[in-house]
Amino acid sequence: MTFRAFMQRAGKSAIRRIAVLLVLVLAVGGCDRSPPLTLVRAVAAGVPALSPFFDEHRGLGHDQALRPSIGRGSLQQGDTPGLYGGTRETSVCDVRKLKAFLTDPAHHQKAQAWAAALDITTDRIPGYLDRLTPVLLRHDTLVRNHDYKRGRATPFDSLLQAGIAVLVDEQGLPAVKCSCGNPLRPFAGDTKRVSVTFGNGNRKWRGYERSSVVAVRPAPRRLDRLALVDVTDRARGIARPVGTTGGHDTSFDAGRPRTVPDLTGTTFAEASRLLTGQGLAVGYAGKTRPADDAQVTVTDPPTGTRLRFGQYVTLNTTEGTSSGPGTPRTPTAPPAASPSPQPSSPSRTSKAPPSSPSSPSPPSSSSSSSSSSSSAPKTGSPGTGAPATSSAPPPPPSSAPVVTTSAPPPPSTQVTTSAPPPSSAPVTTSAPAASEPVSSGPASSAIT
Numbered sequence: 001m002t003f004r005a006f007m008q009r010a011g012k013s014a015i016r017r018i019a020v021l022l023v024l025v026l027a028v029g030g031c032d033r034s035p036p037l038t039l040v041r042a043v044a045a046g047v048p049a050l051s052p053f054f055d056e057h058r059g060l061g062h063d064q065a066l067r068p069s070i071g072r073g074s075l076q077q078g079d080t081p082g083l084y085g086g087t088r089e090t091s092v093c094d095v096r097k098l099k100a101f102l103t104d105p106a107h108h109q110k111a112q113a114w115a116a117a118l119d120i121t122t123d124r125i126p127g128y129l130d131r132l133t134p135v136l137l138r139h140d141t142l143v144r145n146h147d148y149k150r151g152r153a154t155p156f157d158s159l160l161q162a163g164i165a166v167l168v169d170e171q172g173l174p175a176v177k178c179s180c181g182n183p184l185r186p187f188a189g190d191t192k193r194v195s196v197t198f199g200n201g202n203r204k205w206r207g208y209e210r211s212s213v214v215a216v217r218p219a220p221r222r223l224d225r226l227a228l229v230d231v232t233d234r235a236r237g238i239a240r241p242v243g244t245t246g247g248h249d250t251s252f253d254a255g256r257p258r259t260v261p262d263l264t265g266t267t268f269a270e271a272s273r274l275l276t277g278q279g280l281a282v283g284y285a286g287k288t289r290p291a292d293d294a295q296v297t298v299t300d301p302p303t304g305t306r307l308r309f310g311q312y313v314t315l316n317t318t319e320g321t322s323s324g325p326g327t328p329r330t331p332t333a334p335p336a337a338s339p340s341p342q343p344s345s346p347s348r349t350s351k352a353p354p355s356s357p358s359s360p361s362p363p364s365s366s367s368s369s370s371s372s373s374s375s376a377p378k379t380g381s382p383g384t385g386a387p388a389t390s391s392a393p394p395p396p397p398s399s400a401p402v403v404t405t406s407a408p409p410p411p412s413t414q415v416t417t418s419a420p421p422p423s424s425a426p427v428t429t430s431a432p433a434a435s436e437p438v439s440s441g442p443a444s445s446a447i448t
Contacts, residue, residue: 078172
């Protein structure tokens, strides 16, 4: 009897232990519902690709040695002032050489694979390349890269080091890696759940910080020009027309502080154009981008705050009724003088003189229907005019908390990060700052 009782007690003890283990396993399995990590291959500046579309020894593109800029948000919008860099050199990316290579009948198979990766046909390659703009990455940037293997474009997620030369499209998205001609698409994963691997000559570079990695989302409209930072002189800005390689650049003072204008009562579209035109990035309250006709109620930081080039202004708005451009309002004061407009995409062989360095051209025609003015100071407004106060009193400030995610990706993309707005404390220094979080800005990024 004693032995039988012992065995019974031992059996019950074992059953209890097994039950506890099962509960723990189920609990751990039920709690760990995070999406899997995305494997990302690091690509360092100046390191040849393993399977490039284009022979890198032929000098298609030239990377620069840059220390990555520190951003405050993992998602950056393509029209954010200062997101990309440039130089006075016009040989960062030889677009003509890439076009000649891809249109050569001897390389038809590569051209087909290249075009398929970008969802275009081979006959559209020349026109597509003419609309791209060479820039230098200022951040370590996540992209969907492509190798050329066995006659096809093989996609893989990669992290491009700051300093790599790329061609960006009309919405500010990286489209081609210059040195090898590899096509690029937007990174679609969660920027906070990636596993970066270094290898094949791509050693971990100086200044690499996992928290500073960014992905680029498209600007809401096609751009006329890009507002770049001269990587050799950060106090100098470069206004580069889209579709040009540097021959039509104009300069502006990137070290001069910008003043937040009075945007109360303007539409979100109007406010975005004015801020981006002054070299300030645009964010918004809420998880989704407001409708263009949503009315601005509060800005953070407030009107009159002086900010550095590329810093972030959060717009609180009422709910709009449409996603189209807002209805123009009658200004109460004459708008600022506007310089003569430049062509949005001048030919690469055009000899037309560039615009005045102190006054780049106004925003694109898609935003020209909105006119405005303001009595607040308009430091550096590029001929777009200042915002006007509404004839009706603005609604009370929104009680919704400021959400710091600045430019959400497409609905299918999960975003787990945020980019906080800048401090409302005035900035007294004239030194330029690193690129700020994503903007939801306008069609033109020309600034003065």
